[in-house]
Structure formats: structure tokens, C-alpha cells
Amino acid sequence: MESSLGGIVRIKTRTILIIGIVLREIFSFWTGHPFDFELWVRTGYWVVHGMSPYGVLPPAPDLSFASVYSKQATSTIGYLPFWPLLTGAIYEVYANIGIQSRFLFYFLLKQPVIIGDVLLAFTMYRYVKMRNMDKESWIMRFWLLSPLNIIFSGVWGMFDSLCMLFVVLALSSRNQTSRAVGSGLATFIKSIPIIYAIPLALSGTKRLRGMIIAVGIPVFLSLAIIILTGWPLREAYSTLSSTVTKGGESLSAADILFYLNRLGLVNDAQLGVMKPLAYAWIAAVLVATFVAFRKFGFRDDRSLVQSLLLCTLVFMIFRLQVNEQYTIYFFALAAIDVSIWNPSRRKLLLASLVVVMCYLVVNIPLLLRFVSPVFPSLLQTEQILIILYNQERFILKATLAVVFSTLNAWYVVALLRRRGS
DSSP states (O other): EEEHHHHHHHHHEEEEEEEHHHHHHHHHTTTTOOHHHHHHHHHHHHHHHHHTSSSSOOOOTTTTTOOOOOSSOOOOOOOOHHHHHHHHHHHHHHHOOOOOHHHHHHHHHHHHHHHHHHHHHHHHHHHHTTOOTHHHHHHHHHHHHOHHHHHIIIIOOOOOOOOOHHHHHHOOOOOOHHHHHHHHHHHHOSSSGGGGGHHHHSSSSOOOHHHHHHOOOOOOHHHHHHHHTOHHHHHHHHHHHHHHOOOOOSSTTTTTHHHHHTTTTSOOHHHHHHHGGHHHHHHHHHHHHHHHHTTSSSSSSSHHHHHHHHHHHHHHHOSSSSGGGHHHEEEEEEEHHHHHTGGHHHHHHHHHHHHHHHHHHHHHHGGGGTTTTTOHHHHHHHHHHHTHHHHHHHHHHHHHHHHHHHHHHHHHHHHHHHHOO
């Protein structure tokens, strides 16, 4: 009887995996964000042709599909060298295949993103299965069938799931060194997981060694790649450091300030005075890390997940710009949390998911821009909609941003109410 039930579970798991992969791959070759995914296209092409990804990148001949950049938002990569290097390698694969089709290149660019997203779901499934046999299938369904995650990976082409994969792999390990290595690799892929470096690196007895590994991996690998490729170090530093204090209309509660600025109630000078607040998230995350250490500790699985959740929520509450894809870090950790230890928080998790999905549809009207690789004229249609409903759109965006921040604060309260509850 147990054997047959186990077989049914394995079949269901395999079916969910296949459906999740198909739902991503059917969008992979003909959709993409005209800012971010276009930037991946340009980066892959020009890195191979000798340009630094940290300068302004022109359109890639026969491959580009959009040009929505401006002086305020240039076509410059804002990530550590892992992603530019990977997109360049993918272009080399594309060029060697010998089939000249931009849609083939788009398909290839999406593969690391989709594979990372699916592997993240499977890794979370394994993590939960080892600790709570009743909920492992729920977390896989939640992740692989979520419209938001399908959009992020299969449509948008954002690679945050790839970072989160290494964070969950680090959580899955009992070895402190392995956790520190996982933390370092996650940060090397995209710098956001640096907020997890201290909890993951200090989860054992060799704390100094753990921190050196967790911080040293992204620093050493990034410097080595920049030096070996000949990319200007000063240019790379300037571009990367600008992302630390980046602000703008987003899921952050600070979005209300940018809305007031558009209404003329807050002028540019007043907005500029608030620029030092762009650093607040750094201090806030450090304080949250200390509080997490005192409240939960970093030793056992439950305490470590609660600590990472607290760091993530505080990061999103205090950062001036919280793009939709940043929520991947929260949703992954919260899904683990509600699957194993705190099922009462599931409604809070789902409410946050709905708010982010609503924000995405409002921020990117009807999701039209995602099909611009095939229908570029829809970018003009999107602009017309934005002009027609500009006032209503910004009211909705600001409202949803405040609601999202409120839900984050609510989750923080739930975390701190008592240990692990």
C-alpha cells in the first residue's frame, strides 16, 4: 500500500515538473522584457565582440528588438560579471550552431533562467520532503504553477531564481563551509543575496572562515573576470556602486514619494534631500541580522529560515526601489516556512503574491511589452494606455506598493511575536 502511494506521489511530482517546464518553455523564444531582456541580448553579443558590459551598449545587429533606454536608464548592465559572462557564452553557442534566428538566441538566453527556476522548485521540494512529508507537493505546485514565477522566468527572463537556488542549496546543507560557498555563489550570480551572507556563514563554529568564503567568492571571482577580460575596473565599479542606492517607482512604500513628485506636491529638490535614505536598507539589514541572531540564532534549520526571512522583509521595507522580481527571495523562503513550520502564514503569503501580480499588471499595462519581440508596435500601444490612464495608474501603483509594504511589516510582526511562530 505504502509502495503504491509512493509511486502515485512520484508520478504527480513528475507531472508537475513537466507542466512547469512546458509552461515556461512555450513563452521562452518569443517573449521578453524590452529593457531587461533586450539588455541580455545586447550584452551577450557585445561581450563576445570585445566591449565592456559596463559601458553603454548599442543595439545588437539582427538580434535586438527594442530601444527603450534613456539618459536616466541606460543600456548598461548593473550586475556582477557572472551574468555578462554567461550571456556571452550563450551567444558563442548560438553563433556556433549556425542557425541565424534571433528567436533561437532568445530561447537559449532563457534556458539558464528556466532551468534555475525549475531546479529551485525541485530543491525546495526536497528540502520540505526531508522535514514534512505532507506538504512537499504543495510547495512544488505553488512554485511551478504560479503565474508570477512563470512570467519572471519564461517571459521576462529574470534570473533571480538562479540565485535563490544556491541559497536553498546552502540551507539544505548541514556543513558550514558548504553553506558559505552557496552564499558566495548566490551573491556572485546577483548581489542581492549578500543580505544572507552573515546568517549562512555564521551557522557553524568557524565563523571567520565562513565569512571569508561567503564574501571572498563574489569579490575574487568578479575581480578576476574583470581583470582577465580587460573590462575597465573603474567603469565597472561606478556602474555597480550606482545600483546600491538606486531608487524609483517600484513596490517600495517610497513609491508614494515619486507619485507626489509627479503631482508637484514634492519637488525634485525635496526628493534629492531624501537621497541619503537610499542607504537605509544597509543599516536596516544589519540591525535585522543582529535581531535575528538574538531572537532565532543561525544554527538549526528553522531558526536559519526565520532569520533569512527577517533579513529579506527588512530589505524590501527599507529599500527605495523594490522591483517585482525581488519578491522571488521572499516567496521562496516564505513557501518553505509555511510548508514546514508555520502554515497559519499561508494566507499572508498568498495575499502578497496577489498584490505583486496586480502591481505587475498595472505597472506593465496588460503585460503588452512582454510580446514586443514579436509585436514591437505594442510598445506604442502601451505608451498610449499609460498616457490615457496615467493618473489612475500611479494611484494604483502607489496604493499597491503601500499594501505590499504593510503585508511585509505584518509578516515581520508574525516572525518576532515569538520564536519560530
